[in-house]
Amino acid sequence: MSADQFLQYLVSGLTQGSIYALVGLGFTIIYAVTRIINFAQGEFVMLGGMLSFTLACSAGIPLAPALLLSVLIAAAIGAIMYLLAIRTARKASVISLIITTIGVAIFIRGIAGVLWGVDYVRPPFFTGDESISFLGAYIHPQALWIIGTTLVVTILLHLFLTHTMVGKALKACAINPRASGLVGINTRAMSLIAFAIAAALGGIGGVVMAPLTLTSYNVGVMLGLKGFVAASIGGFKSPVAAVIGGLMLGIVESLAVGLDWGPFTSAYKDVIALVVLLLILVIRSGRLAAEEAG
Amino acid sequence: MLAMVKGKWVYLVIAALLAFLILIPFDWFLGHYTTLMIFIGISTMVTVGLCLLMGYTGQVSLGQAAFYGLGAYFSAVLSKTYSVNPWLAMLIAAIATGAFAYVIGYPILRLRGNYLAMATLGLGLIMWILFGQLSQFTGGPDGMAGIPYLSIGGFVFDTSFKRYFLVWFFCLAILFISQNIVRSRSGRALRAIHGSEAAAESIGINVARFKVKIFVLSAVYASLAGSLFVHHLRFVSPQSFDFLASVKFVVMAVIGGLASIWGAIFGAGTTRMLSDELLLGFGEWDVVVYGAILVIVMIFMPEGLFVKLKELIGRWRLRYAERGSET
């Protein structure tokens, strides 16, 4: 592989990895605050993309407001998910919660399938379709938007968590829910906010990604899984590690396809992520098991 | 005196249900539903395994379709491509799938709760992708056709009518075996693991080994179901073993009651009727309904619809009996 090609695959890996990073952030925030793994996380990415298509193309709303609206609607759906499905089931067993979030995930997916059908859709590019030449590689402007947005969002999130009252309250819940409740933090409100933020993150990912990769009603499952891999690299506690994990996963996938090792066609690309997932889970199983029990 | 009559009642009910079951495939009765009932029987076999795994032992699996598919593909490939006797192929499929479950069971079952769920989800997806990608064996995304029928001597299971009895024979055998296991020392061990792994270990239960055993058993059930599936449809493709297939099995288990063996029939029955009959013309609506069912059942009746109904019927009967004794 030449240096040019390598750079090309690197960029494409970073692009894809940015989406995984955003999904991973969403998983991390919800888990940190509520100890729940939200199996519907990937669906918010799907919603972001689908909504931006409908609002910008079918409804004719100008692009920027359409994008913002898509993210807000995704956040709202996340909040509703918490209020209707999670809050009442909070005290339930782990199995119940898992099945509940899966139920929500396929419910959202089903509705999307009904509303938008099974075809792929493409919302408009943010700044056009002409690839930019850079050090021998061609970068699509949308890819820059994806990587840039992810960076900005990560920084904003970090600032939010460390410098605002709400952010710090969220962190407190993550560290010790009971103590937080005792000092007057409304843990239910925090859980609601966590779900809304995670959904917004997913929505943002979907909104920036859809013009480049197309989107349809069933992209949520794979994206969710890969975001889960990213989050598990961070142990579901560290947002930064989740982002790095997501980026690394994207790069590894891209290079594996690019290096053309054995049978790695693009369908096998997904298998890589899944195998990585299984390996991470199994290798860390000791620590994870102890945390789950304690 | 009353107890004796009650005892006979149970046998009468069982006999009636069996008679009902036997008569279904006849045209003059409910023959129209024979194919549906075949699928219900096959689904029940997978669901029972899932109930044992999730309901009794408390281990989540979002990837049962992987084993269902392995059974299906092993049977299909061995009996069609390599002309192996279909019964032998089915046995080899069950052993191979069981062995596979054994090997990945130990590392995977060290995980708990959410992580186990994700791992099994991942496993299911890996198998689904492989089914589609290993085209030299599996026929790729378009699948394989022309899979032979099962036969005993000269008797070929070439009509739905004949296969109905074959499937339900297996299904009832599995239900019977599972009910026996649940009521036994092993069943208590499984429930103990669900109750408290630490306490279970402290009274001599090898938790890791039991988890793997029940995982393997559920995989073998699913494999047998997959084999029967393939010898009925004579066609196999990866579509039948995607994430949604695994989710559907979870829906069946949840509706039937995670900890209810006979509830599996109820769960499989209602779910299949939903998907194959009621929602047939509605595109993706069935997914919406499954999602809604999962959420509603988990929130309001986590012990399952079937068990909840039994509870309600029991309460009604109690009220009825009280009223009867008042007169």
Added chain:
Amino acid sequence: MSESILETKGLSKAFGGLVALDKLNLAIEKGTITAIIGPNGAGKTTLFNVITGVYPASDGEILFEGTPLKDAAPHKRAALGIARTFQNVLLFGNMTVLENIMTGQHPRSHYGFLGAALRLPRAHREEETISLNAMKYLNMVGLGTFAGQNAMSLPLGQQKLLAIARALATEPRLILLDEPGAGLNTLEKRELSDLIHRIRETGISVMLVEHDMPLVMGIAEWIIVLDSGQKIAEGTAAQVQKDQRVISAYLGEEED
């Protein structure tokens, strides 16, 4: 000449930098009731966890009836004859009272999936034995009338008795009771003392961790005092009560 049912030699356990057990040398005499006491954080429950194999020892060895336990898994130790109860009870909430105890018979029964699935006669016979034995232990702790109730429906005091019955069902030679008296009222504590005596009378050696001093002084034949993972004293109730080191260890705790 008394035999030890349990011995530890140089037993140590560290969690990262924190030393929970520090080169402990203990000898538990067969057929006795031994209490392990000490201020909070002394390492008492950790000792139980290491003996039962929940945590591997960092150093040293444990001998049960003269044979080293090495790194045997918890379920193997239960089969060997070491039973325990937990501080937070840990009953099987998805079973009845009797079923909890029947499950305790697990290491003394043998039939497996195959025997169960096919309803073999051996399975049937073992089930009968299991039921009979379970009823025996149920009655021994005085919970006979609650056999069919769900285990969690019992009040705490009786749940603790159930946990003891379940441990007894494994037919142990040594039973470790972790704070059996916590949360019990005076009457229940007296019944607990009687039960522990009856257990000892059947030939089972008893070790208990307890904070309730009157309870301990009333039943323990031998007391071992731990502080910060070390044995600071041992002896009869009378001896230990007068031991200066013990007094300062507890006084030190009260000052905090």
